[in-house]
Structure formats: structure tokens, C-alpha cells
Amino acid sequence: MPYLDSTTSLPPSQSKYPDNAFENLVLDLSAALGPSSGLDSDDVNPLDIQRLMEQYVSNPEEWRPFALGDNSRGYTRNLIDQGNGKSNLVGRRSIPSVL
Template structure:
């Protein structure tokens, strides 16, 4: 994807979620996609629950990922539903681009730097595997932002890691996420130790329908 400049007047503000999806598919038909154009398109769409309520599936215990569109195989567009107090683990994005737009309520996005090795532990790993010996510093928080309804943010792995939280204990929240290219696995991190583990990226529902399989849950917080 490219961050080169473009002519903003060429964009047409989508009035519905269907318009947004059509515009995204058109943008991603190109071999070179402008991340600024995608971000501005998401900002120009004003959330309307009538557009997305069919995809909004909540769980009382965990936030849910609900697939809306697979974008010709070039991206995944999904609706995440956050109950009161729900949050994600600290995670990366598997070398993909991540856009997030708040559709209802507000969400806290906390960014972290990648884990750093503790220099005092060098030379103590002889004869042991990396998982057994890697001594990392506690993860450093870089920023903390509260995104209101229709707020948009962007992150990729070169910018660090993040955790998303619904900090309200009285209101739910809903967010629209676009990952490009799609990925099936990412890394989640323990804030205190910096250690990572792999987590599968699964969907609670697809296209508004719950799969007839064992319930799929997002990875547990570390």
C-alpha cells in the first residue's frame, strides 16, 4: 500500500455501509492502494445503526468479531462488538494494515512499543530454548487515546502494538475494522513480561449469521 498524495475531491462520501463497501472494493481493485484514501473514506462514512445492526452480535463474556466482507480476498471488513468493560489483549497485526472506526459508544486505544530484551540477562541462556530464557522488559506504553463515535485510527506493526478497550461499565461499544491483507493468526503479548504467544483470528459470525460450529472466541487477554 502507498501513502502518496491523492486528489481528495475524487472521493464520494458513502451514505450507507453498502456504499462504503462498494467504494472499498473499487479502491482495492488497484495493485497500489493509498492508505490515506482508505482512512479518509472511513472517516467520511457516518455511522448509522440501521446499516450494521444485522452484523452486531454480542457475547456477555467477551468481545466478538463479526465478518462483514472479504473484499475480493484483499481485506477483511468486520464489526467488533464490545460489552461493558470488554477489552482485547495487546496484539500485533501480522504485517498487515489495520483501520478502526468507532460505530457506537467510545473505545480506548492504548499503544505499546515492541518488547525489549533485558540486557542484564545476556549470557544466561546457554543450553536452553529461546522461549525458556528470553528475559524482556515490561512493555512500555506509548500513548492512550479515547475514540468517540465516528472516530478513526490506523496502525501497522512498524508503529507498535495496541490494545483496545471499552472502558465504560454501563454502555456497549461497536467498531468497524479493516485488515489488509487478511490474516488468520497474530501475536498477543503479556504486558508485564513482554512474552508473546500466537492466537488465531476467528469470527463469532459471518455475514450476519452464526456458524453452526463450536463457538469461536477471541484470544484471552495475557
């Protein structure tokens, strides 16, 4: 299953921030939470997380590889990032019903 693995290091030829707004969002959320904090931690401002989410402009081409569907269910949830042990990022995909 594809997900962004925060333990994977980028080759030296690549920038820390890929040319992909979705992957940048994941990296920015991870940076905002730090190595061990959750949303309720004193060192995390939930408004910073909200701001990052609001500033993201969705591009289906960037997140579609993570939206794996299961047609036997009304929706599926896909792990995008394992986070830091106190957080994770999950994508939700609605499955259109067939009439």
C-alpha cells in the first residue's frame, strides 16, 4: 500500500520538498507536529495544523495514488503517513454506489 514513509530519506539530488503540493502538505504537517507531539501537546498549536490544511489546494493527480478503493464498502480509509506515534494522516474515499 502506498504511503509516505517519514523514515525514508531522500537522495541527495532531491530537495527536501518534492514538487508535489500533497507531499509537501504531509511533510509540513509532520514538521508542525515534531518527532513526538500530538494535537493536544503544549508545543503544538492546532491552528497551525488547520492553516496548513486550509492552504492546501487539492490536486487529484497528486493524491490519487493513495486513494485505494474497496467497492464492497461505502468508503475506504487509506493510511497516508504513519506520523510520529501520536498522529497519522488518513485519506477517506467515498465509493459511488451503483444503481
